[in-house]
Each structure stands twice: as C-alpha cells, then as structure tokens.
Amino acid sequence: MAQIEIRDLGIDYRKPKSNEVFSAVDSVDLSIEKGEFVTIVGSSGCGKSTLLMAMAGLVNLSRGSIRIDGKEVTGPGRDRAVVFQEASLLPWRSVRGNVKFGLEMQRWSGGDLNERAMQMIRLVGLGRFSDYHPHQLSGGMRQRVNIARALAVDPDVLLMDEPFGALDAQTREIMGTELLRIWERHKKTALFVTHDIDEAIFLADKIVVMGRNPGHIKEVINVDLPRPRDEAVLDSEPFHDLRKRLRAHLAEDMSSMQLVKEVA
C-alpha cells in the first residue's frame, strides 16, 4: 500500500451569506509512495490548496478519506508539516524563534530546541541571520525560514502550498534547486503546489494535473528525468515534451473557464 491513500475525496464549502454549498474538490483518488516528490498544478481556484490543506488536516472532509501510513487523517499531526504560501512567520520572533515555534507546539522531545533550530537554519543557508526578525528579511529568505520550520519537526510528509509563488523567476529557480538538494538528502515525501509549469516538472517524480468545477484530477504524469537534476535538464528533450503536454492541459482549462463567471 502506498504511503498516502486518498479515496473518493470530496470537500464542500458553504458559500458566504447563503446556505448553498459548493464543491471545491470532488471524487479525488490519489496514491503517493513514500519518498516521492509530487507536484500539483492547475488553474487558479481549482482546489489545489484545498486538497493540500485536507491532507494537512486543516479542513474538514465532506466525503471520502485520506490515509497516511494506514492511519486516517482527522486533524494536524506530527507526521506532516506545512509550508504555507504566505510565509506566515511570527513577526515578533527571530528566525531562530520561528523555527523553534513548530518544535515547541509539538512538544518536541528530541533534544535541545536551539541546537535543532540552528541546524535547520544552517541547512537552508541562513546561519548568519538567525537573530534577524521577519521584517528584516527578503521574501526568499522568509520562505527559507518557513521551510526550515517545517523541516525542523522532521515530518514524514512535507506539504508545500506555492512556497515560491511570491518570488521572482530567478530566486524561484535557485530555491527550487536548493529544495531538491535538501530533499535528496532527507527523502521525505513531498507535495508541492505550483502555478509554474517548469517548476512542476523540474521538481517532480509525479505531476498531478487538476481541473476545475469541481476540482478533480485530470491526469497524473510520471516524470522520469534522472536525478540529481540541475538547470541543464530544463533544456532537455523530455523536459520540452512534458512542458508541451502540461501547457495543452492548462490552456484547455483556461478556455473552458468562463471569464464572465470569474468577474461576477
């Protein structure tokens, strides 16, 4: 059995100021193996975050089930850690304080908190900035702290919701390469939501393409590019093929999407 088993998952939201419910995610089946790097792509509003937050145990399921290592997900747990789109760091805590935060909340018992936090801060290359506060950091640095905070609790599954979404293309590429470097060392199962097609291919063992209305899985694409990967892979033949395939998928989704509806 795979590490993560999602069966017939459905999540409904109540529309604001009415009793109507609408389905953000429906009939999702997905299996993820231990140690896999899975990226999730799809147009805006197709339910990527909702799916990820469901795995994190932060939204209630309306139908179906999510099992991780055979255990049903009913809420947040030590086996998972989330990297949010907005860095969501505590502004009154230093970098070190923020990385310690997750450990404190989990009542971490695996040794000295400071040492553990510093180890993670060095891992993401912020050793010299451990006493800085979030407002003194750049967006990219904040996301590194965000990642360090998640890695510190040593989760089996790392859930990342567009962690580099707010960064410029260049920083994004650097962060992606570094994320792979870290991931290759620890081999945690990783789920990574992104809008960026190149990023989705570059990082993934497996790409989950989602469609909208309601959010569902259109296709799961295996990526067989050799690892470790570096920027050179971006120019390879198989990469181009994958990119073309994903583009087609997303273009289809965009044309089926009524702009009028979006505006209203």
Next chain:
Amino acid sequence: MIAELFYRRQALILGTLSMIGLLVFWQIAVDGGLINPFFISTPSEVWTEFLAQFEDGQVGANVGATLYCFVWSMGLATVVGIVLGMLAGWFSDVEAALEPFIWFKYSAPTVAFYPLFVAWLGYGTPTIIAIAFLFALTPIYANTLSGIKNTDRDLARAARSFGAKPLDVFLQVALPGSVPVMMAGLRLGVGRALTGVVVAELFGANAGLGYAITYYGQLMQTTKMMVSIVIVILLGVILTQILSFLESKTDSWRVDSGR
C-alpha cells in the same frame, strides 16, 4: 536614519518653539494691556506662585492625592479592561454579553454616574477612583478586544498545523500579536484616567489638583488656580509620553513602524 533623526529633532524643536512662542505672547499680551490678567494671569506670576506653593507643600500634597487616585483607577482599569477584553476577544459569546454595557458607556457621559457613586461611596477618594476607572476602562477594553479578535488567521492556522492547542494559539499567537494595540489602549486610558480623576476632584474632594483648581477658582485667585492647571497638563503629557515610549518598544517588530 539620519534624516529621520533630524526629522524627529525638528518636530521636537518646532513643538518647543511654538510653546515658547505661546508663553511669550501670553506674557506680552497681558503686560501690554491686551488681556486683563484677572482672567488668565501671566507666565511669570504663575511661575512665582508655583515656587511658593511648592515651598509650602501644596504642590506635593495635591499631586500626591491626584496621583494616588490615578494609580488606583488606572491599575484597576488595566486589570479589568485587559481581562474582559481578552475574554471577549476570544469568546464571541462573552463579547455579545458585554456589548450592551459598551454601547451604554459610549453613549452615556460617564460623569452622569457621579451622583450615583456619591450615593454609594460618599464624597472623596473612592468615588474619584470609581469615576476615573470608568473613564479609562473603555479604550483599554476595546483595544484588547480588537487585538485578540483580529488575530492573524494565517498565523493561527500555521500554529494549528504544528499541533497547537487553542490555548497555545491564544498564548503564542493572539496575545503577543495584540500587545501593541493593547499598549495603544493603555496610552489612551492613561489620559482618560487622569481626566477622570481631575473632573471628579472638581466636583468633590478635599485634596488633589482638581480640588485646588475649583478651590482657587471659586476664590477668583486666577494665578493660584493656573498653577494646578499647568501641573495637570504637564502630568498628562509626561504620563502619555511614558506610555508612547513603552508602546514603541513593544511594536518594534511591526514592519510599518520602522522606528
């Protein structure tokens, strides 16, 4: 940095200059016969009178009495306002239950309760403390409430993702995030507590700055009265400045404060 320092200096210099300008104008206007000194005295006379009242212990006694009531009322308002504000900010049921009292307090002038307090507590210190307490309570309560209630949802969710319990979210996210707005509430509260004390002393007391103001006012001794008025103003400025300073200390992590 340097430009900012200069700007802050400049603000201080300009403020001081305009104050000095006012004092000079006041003195000249009276000396030149533009204004009758009976209504407003002069800075030099007030200063002389201040030294005299300081010598004979009046200043010390009045400031002492006023500060005594101030400290008690402000202390009580801080404890009650923060505790109620935290409860109401965290539990919406508590907020709903307290809502009518807050509306009542906003729309009815607090001084209107004065006779009621006199009936319960008699003339003097307890009534003064009660009135000033009510004066100071509202901003402290309201700011604490809004600080806790407007806890950053993203931060709370991030905390929960690491397994934070509701109490953890309250202590680690809601409370520290509210400190700056709570401090702003305290700063407003300090000004209002002092106002409350002085106003209540105007009505009935046997010591204190407000008492001295009415006492000399009724005797038409403007200069003696002005001494206490000036002291009240200075006290208000000093106390508020102390709180502003503490406030700026607690929100240094705010991106927009930049100070």
